[in-house]
Amino acid sequence: MIGRVLAADFLKIRRTLAWFLVLLGPVGVVGLQAVNFGLRYDYLTKQYANDLWYGLLSNIQFLAAPALLLGMTLLTSMIAGYEHQRNSWKQLLALPVSRFSVFTSKLLLVLILLLVSCLLLAAGSVLLGFLLGFGMNVPVMHVLRISLFPLLAGIPILSIQLWLSVAVRNQAIPLTAGILGTVLSLFSIRLPDWFLWKWPLLVNEAGRPELNVWLGIATGIVVFLIGLTHFTRQDVN
Template sequence: MMSILKADLLKVKRKWFWLLVFLGPFGVIALQLVNYGVRYDYLMQQEPDVWAGLLDNINMFVAPALLLGMTILASQIAAIEHQQSSWKQLLSLPVQRGYVFLSKLAVAAIMIFISSTLLFIGTVFFGIGLHFGLDIPFLAVIKNSYYPFFAGIPILCLQVWLSVVMQNQAFPLAAGVFGAVFSMTAAFAAPDWIPWKWPLLVGEHDPIWYAVAGMITGSVILIAGLMDFVRREVLT
């Protein structure tokens, strides 16, 4: 498994994928820079707890950015094998087929986790830059940065599954983009059991509920995708 993972990390080493890892959190923070630059006085009046207000504003953009990132990364990681028609050669190696699937998922998950870490760092420095003080609610910032990642694991597993088994990436990309757009209105229009709503961390439940639900549901989708991948004869 580690050998396959190292090989996949080498394949994406010189790709532009890592730029996307940085662009996601940078874009979210940049939007808040504009938001606070234009509406600073209004936002300060709306929320007595300035850090809580900042986290709420950031979270509105985290979900669509996260889901788009998962979609693009999953598609591009799988496209490396599709474009080179190397699935048959890869699966003929003396390795378990399941490890090949898990490695693709692991690479995407590592990238998204790094992006979440950059969001955490960016949030802290942005709040300090707004002169919110050094009494930083680190636990709240951690939840706001990492809970969406765990809550979005079902979407990541689904996108990797679709991207790996489909040579034409139009459908996985379309499904992922639709899910990201849907997540922007899911806070008001969707019930809490819809996975595309979970990264928003809003609803009748505590945010930890969405993170745990994401990990459990993601495990189920992962097992289904893994079984489907292993049973396929040849991927072209």
């Protein structure tokens, strides 16, 4: 049943800018780093002379995390807002599908879109490294880590944004919350490890990025279940 609802949701986003946002995120991040390294090539290559790929990927990671959080905010609001604007929640829930399937489909839809965006980021990062002349010895695992780990660590934030976007008709509220969280993430390195918006940066006192991933998955499941419970009991317009 979830598969059919998900297929219908994919058809709906053809009328939105969702795929444009999926492409814009990685292109923007890689493009900004291309300008950064292009303008300061000599300085940055000297600074990261011991490991040019690490220097490039660390700079990309710094921009990728807030871009991902902003993408979560915009995509969840866009997808839920589509239903709100057309007053189609009652019509949708009147169909022979469960609320579990409807809510889960929305989450899976955004996860798939963000996964595509993360894979494009990985490909763009490798391409930029080649163009900058950093050699063929690509640290594939590091590329995948900075591209995919922030998404997994950010699942609780995605669940919160989806919950807010579905529960609140006025999308200014989830958008404001998401943008505020994105801005705070830029300064979150000095904040405690329990701060959710710090997790996609893959930074913690233990120095173990994978810890953020496991915490993100576990906490994301809990937040998703809370949001699902609220959705199943909520009257929708």
